[in-house]
Amino acid sequence: MPQYTQYQPKAYRPRMSAYWYLDQWRYLRYALREASSFFVAYFCVLTLVQLAALGTSATRYAQFEACMGSPVMIIINAIALAFFLLHAITWFNLVPRVAMRQMLGRPTPDAISSGPNYLLWFGATVILALFFLGVL
Amino acid sequence: MSDTIILEVARFNPERGGEPSYESFEVPLRPDWMVLDGLNHIKDQLDGSLTFRWSCRMGICGSCGMMINGVPTLTCESLLINYAPGPVRVGPLDHFPVVKDLVVDLDDFLAKLQKVRPWVVRKDDFKPPREFMQSPAQLEAFHQFSLCINCTLCYAACPVSGLDPNFLGPAAIALAHRYNLDSRDQGVEDRLDIVSQHEGIWDCTVVGECSVVCPKNVDPSLAIQQLKLTATKEWFKSFLLPRGKH
Ligand code: SF4
Ligand code: FES
Numbered sequence: 001m002p003q004y005t006q007y008q009p010k011a012y013r014p015r016m017s018a019y020w021y022l023d024q025w026r027y028l029r030y031a032l033r034e035a036s037s038f039f040v041a042y043f044c045v046l047t048l049v050q051l052a053a054l055g056t057s058a059t060r061y062a063q064f065e066a067c068m069g070s071p072v073m074i075i076i077n078a079i080a081l082a083f084f085l086l087h088a089i090t091w092f093n094l095v096p097r098v099a100m101r102q103m104l105g106r107p108t109p110d111a112i113s114s115g116p117n118y119l120l121w122f123g124a125t126v127i128l129a130l131f132f133l134g135v136l
Numbered sequence: 137m138s139d140t141i142i143l144e145v146a147r148f149n150p151e152r153g154g155e156p157s158y159e160s161f162e163v164p165l166r167p168d169w170m171v172l173d174g175l176n177h178i179k180d181q182l183d184g185s186l187t188f189r190w191s192c193r194m195g196i197c198g199s200c201g202m203m204i205n206g207v208p209t210l211t212c213e214s215l216l217i218n219y220a221p222g223p224v225r226v227g228p229l230d231h232f233p234v235v236k237d238l239v240v241d242l243d244d245f246l247a248k249l250q251k252v253r254p255w256v257v258r259k260d261d262f263k264p265p266r267e268f269m270q271s272p273a274q275l276e277a278f279h280q281f282s283l284c285i286n287c288t289l290c291y292a293a294c295p296v297s298g299l300d301p302n303f304l305g306p307a308a309i310a311l312a313h314r315y316n317l318d319s320r321d322q323g324v325e326d327r328l329d330i331v332s333q334h335e336g337i338w339d340c341t342v343v344g345e346c347s348v349v350c351p352k353n354v355d356p357s358l359a360i361q362q363l364k365l366t367a368t369k370e371w372f373k374s375f376l377l378p379r380g381k382h
Contacts, residue, residue, distance in 0.1 A: 010153045011233035011241055016298040024206060027295060030343045094342060097361040 036087035039080040092117040141165040141216060142223035143174050145186065148234050156234060159183075160223065165216060171226060172200050172211040175238075188238035195351055198287030202238050203227040208292035208349045229292040245288055248304050252312035252330055257323025274319040281314035281359055283352040290346035290356050302335040306346035306356030309337060313359035316366075332367045340364075 017023070021031035053064040067073060096113035130136045140162045148156035161182050163174040172190055179186045190200040193212045200211045205225050216224070232240035290306035291297045297305050312327045331337050340360045347357040 010150050011235055012148050012150075012153075012156055013233045014230065014298075016231075016295070020295055020298070026345055026348070027343070030295075030345075034341070094361075097342075097358050098365050 032083075033086060033090045036083040036090075039083035040087050042080055043084060088121065092121075138221060139165055141174070141220055143171075143178065144223050144225045145175070145178065145238070146227040146234075147186075147237055148228075150236055156227070156237075158225065158227075163216075165220060165222075167215075167217055169216045170212050171202075171204055171209075171214045171216055171219070171224065174216050174224075175211065175226065186238075187236045196285060198285035201229055201287040201289045201292070203230055203292065208289035210287060210289070210351050213351060229288060231292055231294070231298040232288070240288075242288065244301070245286075245291060245305070245308075248308045249286070249311065251304065252308050252315075252327055253323055254308075254311040254315060256315065256318060256321045257326065258320075259322040268320045270319055277319070278314045278317035281310050281317065281354055284310060284314075284354045284356075285352055287351065289349045289351065290354075293345040293349040295343055295345075296339055296341060300335065300339055303339045304331065304336045306340075306360065307354075309340075309363060310354055310356035310359035313363055316363075328363075328367055328370060331363055337363045337367060 021027040050064060053060045068077070092114050095117060096108070096110040127136070141164075143161050143163055144158045145161060146156045147159050161174075161178045163177045163182075166173075170193075172193065175186065175188055176190075179188075188200070188202070188211075190212060191197040192199075195210055195213045198210075201208060202211050203209070203226070204211065204214055205219065208229055211226070226238065228234045228238045228240045232242070232245075235241050284307055286307060288307065294303075294306055296303050309331055312331050315321050316324045316327055337360050340357075342357065342361065344357045347355045350356060
């Protein structure tokens with residue numbers, strides 16, 4: 001004879017692991033994008049330090065340059081640059097999602113929304129490159 | 137290629153409680169079988185106690201969503217052969233309470249859906265003479281967001297939904313946006329009040345996976361970002377013209 005008990009549902013409530021972003025590449029990619037903000041802040045601080053050194057004295061600036069030329073700083077800055085590029089590209093690509101969806105009554109192509117950012121970026125890079133190469 | 141494939145299916149018995157476990161079943165690997173057909177084979181031939189939802193078998197009713205190898209997917213639209221040689225892991229949708237085996241509790245989702253007033257709201261007593269005329273352009277404005285089948289795959293893909301149970305979530309917000317964009321509707325202000333709360337659009341951190349898994353290309357992430365833009369514009373308007381109607 002089967003024993004019947006009154007049905008008392010006990011739903012299973014899953015809890016997310018604190019390391020959920022390591023579970024799958026698509027979430028890790030998102031976490032890396034968010035973490036890239038840290039490196040943007042790092043470059044801002046670095047630029048301020050550079051300007052402060054420049055404004056203090058030539059010796060101070062030479063010290064700053066020597067520090068930046070050390071292998072450790074080159075590795076750190078290379079990693080920071082990679083994250084910086086990831087930050088810029090991922091956020092530029094998100095621009096169409098918050099830009100106007102209609103222009104002259106037609107859907108705005110994504111390239112029209114994100115394109116100007118890339119153009120400005122490219123333009124600024126060219127001007128800086130010309131400046132450092134001594135052309136300007 | 138083998139003519140069978142192993143399905144590892146999540147089992148959970150609410151009367152026993154505990155953690156769900158996975159049970160393996162060997163099912164025929166037919167070129168025209170979907171994962172749902174494999175599950176139905178288990179239910180019909182191997183273990184009648186396996187519990188899961190399905191209805192239309194054609195990607196319309198939205199009831200057969202499950203995690204297939206960790207990705208929220210409609211099982212009636214996923215060819216089993218694409219997962220060969222297997223094994224294929226089938227679990228209940230992430231971030232929802234599990235009622236039994238592959239069935240999740242959708243009460244919370246349905247309450248959230250209700251909250252955003254997903255219907256045409258009129259504040260006047262305008263009665264159109266026949267039907268309410270809409271131009272193709274007016275229809276186009278919201279059409280994409282009206283394709284949602286409430287499959288909740290987007291909730292299962294969204295880590296914010298898992299971390300903050302109060303988050304309104306992608307589909308509910310996309311539906312709010314759908315009615316906001318409808319030329320017949322006058323409920324925008326009410327809905328903006330609801331979706332602009334912290335548990336609404338501002339909880340979204342643009343992971344974007346909701347739009348990746350959506351089987352109907354609703355693009356809920358786009359709806360959320362567009363609503364952020366609208367809410368910000370409205371906030372600025374109310375800030376600059378505090379007494380003006382906005
Ligand atoms: S927005 Fe897409 S994924 Fe989300 S419930 Fe609707 S159809 Fe499903
Ligand atoms: S059974 Fe209806 S959507 Fe899959």
